Amino acid sequence: MKNIKFNKYIYILVSFFFFLISCNNKKTEESGHEEEKSETEVALTQVQFKTVGIETGSVENRNLNLIIKANGYTTVPPQNMANISTLIGGTVKDILVLEGTFVNKGKVLATIQNLEVVEMQEDYHSATANIEYLQLEYNRQKTLSDEDVNPRKVLQEVKAKLAVERAKAKAAKNKLQALNMNTNGSNLVPIVSPISGYVGKISIAKGAFAETGTILFEVVDNSQMHLDLNVYEKDLGSIAVGQTIDFILTNQGNKSIKGKIFGINKSFSNESKTVAVHAKINPDDSKDLISGMYVSANISIANATVPALPKDAIVRNGDKYFVYIEEVEKQEVHEHKEGEKHSEEVAGKEKGHDEIYFKAIEVVPGTTDLGYTEVKFVSPIPKDAKIVTKGAFYLLSAMKGGGEHEH
Template sequence: MKNLIINTFSNIKIKTTLLLLASCLILLSSCGEKKTEEADHEEEKSENEVALTAVQFKTVGIETGSLESRNLNLVIKANGYTTVPPQNMANISTLIGGTVKDILVLEGTFVNKGKVLATIQNLEVVEMQEDYNSAVANIEYLQLEYNRQKTLSDEDVNPKKVLQEVKAKLAVERARAKASKSKLQALNMNTSGSSLVPIVSPISGYVGKISIAKGAFAETGVTLFEVVDNTQMHLDLDVYEKDLGSISVGQTIDFILTNQGNKSIKGKIFGINKSFSNDSKTVAVHAKINPADSKDLISGMYVSANISIKNSTVPALPKEAVVKNGDKYFVYIQEDHEEKDTAKKTEADEHKEGEAHSEEEGHNEVHFKAIEVIPGTTDLGYTEVKFVEAIPADAKIVVKGSFYLLSAMKGGGEHEE
């Protein structure tokens, strides 16, 4: 009986021990899972957070602000080129071939309308001058003869046939003189003098490419000089079919050229083509440029322009406040960690605070969190933003230094403790 009681007691003790071990294992497992979840949460949280020391914060010059309401232009982006109207560009050639005698200008120089650019020598012009002068001399003689024959004919002394013959000869010589004079005028030459034919600029502008050399033979129909007048510079922009419904004459455009210190240049649409330009299904849109802004532009420069469609008041931040990370856009807000930092202080830290105040000041951290946004139109240095998740109304948004924070978050700007 005694042995039975002892065996029963031993079995109960073993079972109790096993139950206690099982409970401990379950508790340890639960704690492990909780710690894993907390670690994962902290890791996920750290991916969108970055901390700077107070020294870094001041050195980088990070500035914070708040969301603003801005009147921004909704725009359509279009690419194109600077160009000048056909009447403001001249490809100059000669109507008569000849040997280049002199070249009187250099590429890049400004010339006025009528300026002699070069001279070529051709002996045929001497014959034209001789024809003209001979015709003029015959006209003088025939005019006198016509007057005499008319007087005799009126008195019935001579037959009218003689008068008619003199009149016909006079008309022929007048026609010959007129033709010779027209040829000489077309060559910008006088009716007497030199055999040198001047090559004259038909417009005022800047001399472009010079395609002749002294002593070479200048052929007819071949461009010798290019002269461009940039005062009427305009843009030819390629606009896609889907945007045509929003484009109209009178809309303003603006574009930036790096060679003018990123100065914004304004223009206005004055014409829209009624046919597609090429296989890309784009239509040419023409815009005038203010003459004061076009003086340093060159025909053929590539531009990327914004066509203003309408104005609207939208929430916006300075353009540099928005940064791109991967395929998403973010802004940073400053977080308040003062309470957490105070709770973490130990008595030893408080004891050392008075002894090493400057060192502690250097290690105090300023915390920032990345907030995803959807950017909209950009105008006048501001970008429209829409927050994926709501933020506090009094949030301190970083408006300067976002790129540094992005680098620090990725590991490029982390500080050493």
Template sequence: MKYFNLSALLLSLICIGCNTKNDMKEVEKPEESHSKIVTLTKAQYESVGIQLGGIELKNLREVVKANGYLKVPPQNQASISPLKGGIVKAIYIKVGDFVSAGQTLATLEHPDFIKMQEEYLTVKSNFTFLEKEYLRQKELNQENAGTVKIYQQTEANYRSERAKLTSLEKQLNMLFVSMDEISKGNMIAAVPIKSPIEGYVGRINANIGTFAQPEKPLFEVIDNRKIHVDIFVYEKDLFKVKVAQTVEFILTNQNNKLIQGAIFSISRAFENETKSVAVHAEIKNNNNLNLIHGMYVSALINVGEGKVSAVPQEAIVRTDGRDFIFVQTATTKEVSKKEDSSKEDKDEFSFEMTEVKTGITDLGFVEVTLLDQLPKDAKIAVKSTFFLLSKMKEGEGGDEH
């Protein structure tokens, strides 16, 4: 009996010892690292469209948020109507064409155009006669050889005909009719419609054969090169906004493209009943942006210097309830020892998945706090980061450190 109790006691002590060792192993098990490496070949890197960027300093805190739209100043857009009604004979442009100031867009025909030229020639002929008669009567009057009444009547007729001639000349000039051609007897049947500004044709409201009326525009031409942004700021934020402050805005419906600008003018009146004021900002480096009048924008007006570290939203990946970025570690050229030395070098791109804490999100950027220090010139992946995440998870994410 004593032997049995002793055996049971020894067995219990052995079991307790084993459990204690297992518990110690679990306690001593090191915490799993969150830094992982994923390596891509040059072909993989290029095929998925990975783009590199840096961790930027962005003002996401001391800002005024506002919305608005792109606008072209009135002097850089034109609605073109005929001065006199007529039948559209020809149209020389199409929507989207770039036209120069003074370029002919279309021609109009109407009998009234011919009558105006006929009247001009008639008045010009009468004026030539009256001018000679006026000079003759003036000379006689100076020599007291003629009557004052005849001289005064001749002078009145001369001045009246001169005014009529001048009026017809200006009207025909407004119709772009050449006085030289008319004087030669070459009447013009079709008058041109010309663009007053250079720009792009935005709309055509006519067809060949239709009657063009003076009060209805035939063409719209707009010069988008002078485009700026109108941002509407509400009364509560108006005191923070000043001329020369920088603005960052994105095109709401255009893939969130980020554009820089600066305020050049602030309106002094509220917009209707919205209690907002229009703030006008010029666009910096707007070449090749294909900006169009009326595009909607979301903007941040920088009213302070509260800059934070930030990365594009696409640079952040979330997994296991945590946020990460992929930091480029190296671009190497390695020759496999197992292959023949005659084979070409192989480009490889390595990225380390590094955990960050995220904060404010605005205009496509996210505030980040780095848990590990990175070099100032560190490059991170800002496009196709989910491919890197999926590649890392294949086979437990490749090499772990």
């Protein structure tokens, strides 16, 4: 009899122990569920909802301009950029321009002093004087030769000397012209701009020695500015000559600048494994551009009707993108014993009936055009889902803890 009572007592203790464990597990599961739920859900009171100005809408089918994004730089053709050096070394006498100023073709940028040009001028004048004398002697010997007074050999010798002096004079003149100098003038060699454009970097100083082959000035003509864009292999099949591009620069007041593709390279860059795509820019829009500016451009490849939302409806959290949908409260119906409080009634009193719940739904954004962005949902959503189109950023902040409220 005692054993029966003892066994019954043990059974009651074991049953109570397992009941406690199950209750703890249930609380842990509920706590974990609530924590997981809080990571994707956020609640606003009616006051917050109106204050923030939350607006909802639905996915629309929009005719968007499909684009490929490409990065690159502004540049000018080689014939529109000049790196100016000198053909003869010398001491810099004067610098006549400043960086950033516009110069016309033929403008003297600086002068270099070199005594060798004096010798070139002397050679030219000496050869010219000899030519004048030998020309008279040649005429005289020709007359004598025609009258058989002098042998023809003398005439040929004078003719050869005349040819040599003419060659010397021409060589000296060509050297002076290559240095942009006259046969009569000073020993100052002018450094002349070969194109019209803006003076870039000036790499000399007054009194310094300018060596041959060293770049002294840079002059750039921006009238033929274009873009060199880097396009990856996966996008190359969609790129074609004639497609339009657009990009925005802050120094243009966020004005959209248009261009058109005119050339595609036929080889890959070894470093980036991209292909260079060249696009012309409207000359009226390129006036204030500088060669070498970094740009992020959109290449228009086609128009297509795709599901889209206003771009403000999409928010970024980490490396993922989300939209928010308004949740419809559904009360669970279940049987309970008499005297047991309905869990939903308690929850309703704790939550408050004036709260509106929103859930974050992951999406993959596509192209953006005319204020709308193409969206692809990672998981299906109800057809009649109310998607937040205004105020999504506030919901993201509230979900992270920036918009917590008491209730």
